[in-house]
Amino acid sequence: MERTLGNGGMGIVYLARNPRLNRLVALKVLGELIAADTRGRARFEREAALAARLEHPNIVTLYDRAPSDAAVPWICMKYVGGGDVAQRMSERGGPLPDDQAAGAGGGA
Incomplete structure (x- = not known):
């Protein structure tokens, strides 16, 4: 694990290094409470x-x-750098321009 990228209702997403492929990945780990719940685990x-x-x-x-x-x-998912949309909107102080929202420009 390199660092935490974010967390939410289902668990935590980490920036991790895949040991077999030696590349950075996003690793979403289900939280303990949901992992113990049959329905939460099935949803995950x-x-x-x-x-x-x-x-x-x-x-x-x-x-x-x-x-x-x-x-x-x-x-385990592909890691896409640049922060998340909420972070980008907060830094900007409002909505992103259309080209940035679509991923066409202004990437961090």
């Missing part, structure tokens, strides 16, 4: 299964996920 696994089926330039690529019986459920 469904998120991983659905994300793995999506392929689009504007959707983060999912590389791997923990096995269903893992003690700590996680999803």
Whole structure:
């Protein structure tokens, strides 16, 4: 683990180095309370299964996920630098211009 990228209702997202591929990835780890809840864990696994089926330039690529019986459920995704939209809007003091919102320019 390099550092925490963010956290929310389901868990924490870390910047991590994949030891086998030696590249930076975003590692989403399910929080303990939700991991202990059967429905929360199923929702997390469904998120991983659905994300793995999506392929689009504007959707983060999912590389791997923990096995269903893992003690700590996680999803390994492509790391995309530059902060998040809320951070960018806060720094700007309002909405992003259309080209930045679409990812076409002004990246950090």
